[in-house]
Amino acid sequence: MGVPGRVFDWLADGANWYGENGVWHRLGEHALVSGTALVLACALALPVGLWLGHTGRGGALAVNLSNIGRAVPVFAVLALFMVSPLRSAGHVPTVAALVLFAVPPLLTNAYVGVRGVDRSVVEAARGMGMSAGQLLLRVELPLARPLVMTGVRSAAVQVVATATIAAMVGQGGLGRIITAGFNTYNTAQVVAGALLVAGLALLVEGVLVAVDRLFPRPAAR
């Protein structure tokens, strides 16, 4: 039987879904860790990125932050947390490492989104007597939204995919299914684990698209 058949069999076997190392438990950990990390990263990065974009200050930092972030391996950051007192704090090391991983691209995207808003529109709004807060919330944010949301979606997919790294330092999540399959030369299990991660990433992306659609967009020109 080929690999696709064995992957299907692995996924169809109920025994693989229950217990400490079962899919449900690992999926729950994975969703919890990446969800928490994404929410925290958005809460940190978006206000700062939007505000910097609004004021136009700190541009070099905002744009270069994602370049700097790219140079820092998630695995190394996670390893550093795992040899600190945080090691006994449950999922905290993984969440913290993922937040640090997601903040730079989110912040850069928010900044670029607001900076990219047509200056003449901003000038017109200012001329109408809008305050800084009104300008940001009623003009810049709606116009920057597509780019900001694209940034959030790609960060979400990256966070879900990267959360698998946690398994390398013995933390939970779907990565454990992959490493367990790796250690026993069980290719079907590795593929099944990768498929589950991809499925979760697609699901998160779909949910974010749906949430985005719930809110009315500014009228298209």
Add this chain to the structure above:
Amino acid sequence: MAGQGCLVANDWLCWEYVASRSEELTDAAVQHVWITAASVLIGLAVAVPLALLARRGRRWAAPVLGLTTLLYTIPSLAMFSLLLPLFGLSAALVVTGLVLYSLTILVRNTLAGLEAVPDEVREAARGMGYGPARLLWQVELPLAVPALLAGVRIATVSTVALTTVGSIVGKGGLGNLIAPAVSSNFKAQVLTASLLCVLLALAADLLLLGVQRLLTPWARAAGAGDGRRRRLRNGEV
């Protein structure tokens, strides 16, 4: 700074560690550098033909761009695990995985660079009797160099970081030092290897920036006023 006994005390910063394990650190860093260099060079050799293929029309562009983007969403841990049956526990496995990841950014930037060549320039070259091959080599590729090198810089920095995950098969450069140090709670080793990783990435980025300046003297002469070119150079495409 901690002096003697910092190894016993398990300090974060420990010169004693760096001094006594310098050989091990150098070996890991050398492995890190060659794995990264091989991955990016092979990635480039694969990406340029793919970009040329994607440029031939929508029929090719969609599958090439779709596939290279899809590759990027595979978790690195899964990618290296999936290649195991093909390569065994070897550096070739890690290099192959990293090449596949680098394609996303390299193909995209090469394509963007080629597409940014003004049509008038192409027309002028054709009018001067340039054939398709000579047009590509002497006109289009040189003009695409800034965007292409911007892609190489991004791919190189990401590859340096991703190489650490190769430690799952024992070929992760500095990552090989990080993984066992986590299990034994060896702070100095984790921190030193992590810092070296970031330093390697930054050094590679600066080196490539220098190469970019050398290869495109006209970009500096043209000044900073040309926004489109500047954005391409910075990889914001």
